[in-house]
Amino acid sequence: MRYAALLCAFLACCMAHGLEFENMKFFPVDHPECRGFVVIEDMDTSYRFYSVSRDNTLEVILAIPKEMNICSVDHVEQSPDGDKVVILSEGEGHPALAIYRISDILVDARNIRGLAEYTSGELYEYSTLSCLGSLDPYPGLCDSPKWVGNDTIEFIATGVDFREFDPDIRRGKMLETTEYIVDTWRWKFTDDTFTLLKSEKESASPKRTGSRIEKIKKRIRPDANDKRK
Numbered sequence: 001m002r003y004a005a006l007l008c009a010f011l012a013c014c015m016a017h018g019l020e021f022e023n024m025k026f027f028p029v030d031h032p033e034c035r036g037f038v039v040i041e042d043m044d045t046s047y048r049f050y051s052v053s054r055d056n057t058l059e060v061i062l063a064i065p066k067e068m069n070i071c072s073v074d075h076v077e078q079s080p081d082g083d084k085v086v087i088l089s090e091g092e093g094h095p096a097l098a099i100y101r102i103s104d105i106l107v108d109a110r111n112i113r114g115l116a117e118y119t120s121g122e123l124y125e126y127s128t129l130s131c132l133g134s135l136d137p138y139p140g141l142c143d144s145p146k147w148v149g150n151d152t153i154e155f156i157a158t159g160v161d162f163r164e165f166d167p168d169i170r171r172g173k174m175l176e177t178t179e180y181i182v183d184t185w186r187w188k189f190t191d192d193t194f195t196l197l198k199s200e201k202e203s204a205s206p207k208r209t210g211s212r213i214e215k216i217k218k219r220i221r222p223d224a225n226d227k228r229k
Contacts, residue, residue, distance in 0.1 A: 026052075027076035029085060031102045037085075039073040047072055051106055061109040062116055063127045067098035067134040078102070081150045084132065088145055095142050097155065098134040099189055105129065133189030135162075136170040151190045154197070156182050162194040 023041040038050040038058060047070075049061040064070070069091030076087050086099050108129035135142060140160025148154045162185055164173035172194075184197040 025073065027073075029076070029078040029082075029102060031078070031082055033106055034102055037073075037076050041072055046070060049073065051109060059106075059109065060113065061105070062112050063108075063129075065098065065100065065105070065127070065129050065131065067096065067131045069094060069096050075145060077146060079147050079150050083150070086145045086147065086153055088143070094138050096134065096136050096138075097142060097145055097153070099132045099153070100129070101132065133187075133192070134170050135187070137162075137172060139174055140172065148186065151188055153187045153189060154184065155187065156184050158182055162187070163196065165192060165194060167192055 025039045025041075026036055027039070028036040033054065034051050035054055035056070036052040038052060040048040040050070042048065049064055050058045051061060052058055068087060069089040071091045072089065074088045074090055074095070076085050078085050083103075084099055084101050085105075086097060089096055089098070108127055112127060137157055137160045140157055142155050142157040142160075145153050145155040158180055159175050159177070160172040161175055162172035165171070179201060182200045184199075186195040186197060187193070
C-alpha cells in the first residue's frame, strides 16, 4: 500500500504539471466527487485504474470491475446527467462495454482500499460493484460508444447482430460473413433494446467507413509492426 500511495503522489504531481506519458491516459469527468479517471498501462496485457478526486488526488482502484477487460481501457465517457460513465475496455483484441454509476465506482474502491491492509489474497471477491449494463460482443467487435440520452448508448460494431441478444451472456448473434461491415447501433441499456441505425460496407464509402473499419480490423489482426516496442 505504501508503494501505491507513493505512485499516486507521483502521478498527481505529473498531472498538476501537465506531463504526459505514452502509457498514461486521462479521461475527464465532471462529478461532485471526481474529476476523472486515469489508466496506467503496465505492459501490453495489464493496466492500473485510478480515480482523480476534486482536490486532484489520485486514488487507486485496486479491484478492476469484473465486466471490464484486462488489457486496456480505450474510452470513458460521462452521461449527460453526469451520473454515469460508459467504459470501453479491451482484452487481447476483445473489446467490451460496461456502464457504471460514478458514485458506485468510488464507494466500492474506497471500501476495498480500507480492506486491503487487513486482507490477503484476491481483492475482487470483496467487490460489491455492479454495473448498470454491459455488452460482451465476442467474437464480434465494438467501438466508439457515445451517449444519446441518459439511458441510451450509440456505438459501432462488426460481426454481431444485437437484435438476437442473449441477456445471460450479454452477447448478440455471431454473423457468419467474410465481409467487414460496420453497423451503427443504439442500445437502451435499461431494457436491453437494440436498434440498428445503419450498415456500411468497406467499399461503400471509404471516406466515411474506411478508417473505422481499419481500426476494428486491427483488433482482430494487429500488425506486428504496429505493436509497442
